[in-house]
Amino acid sequence: MTWVIILVGVIALLVGVAIGFFVARKYMMTYLKKNPPINEQMLKMMMMQMGMKPSQKKINQMMNAMNKQTGK
CATH class of the missing domain: 1.10.20 (Histone, subunit A)
Incomplete structure (x- = not known):
């Protein structure tokens, strides 16, 4: 039973990292478009x-x- 909890925790962590990466990437692209170097x-x-x-x-x-x- 504890291995199921650990597995769900690891999967949730991986999904959170992936979503965070894409949200941060989208934010930076929008920022650079509004404020070019x-x-x-x-x-x-x-x-x-x-x-x-x-x-x-x-x-x-x-x-x-x-x-x-x-x-x-």
């Missing part, structure tokens, strides 16, 4: 707000540095 246009605007005159070379250097840091 930084792109060149955003970077250019940030540099202009800081009082810099962004050149395309500088923007490309910063984008490459950010991509390298995130592992893309």
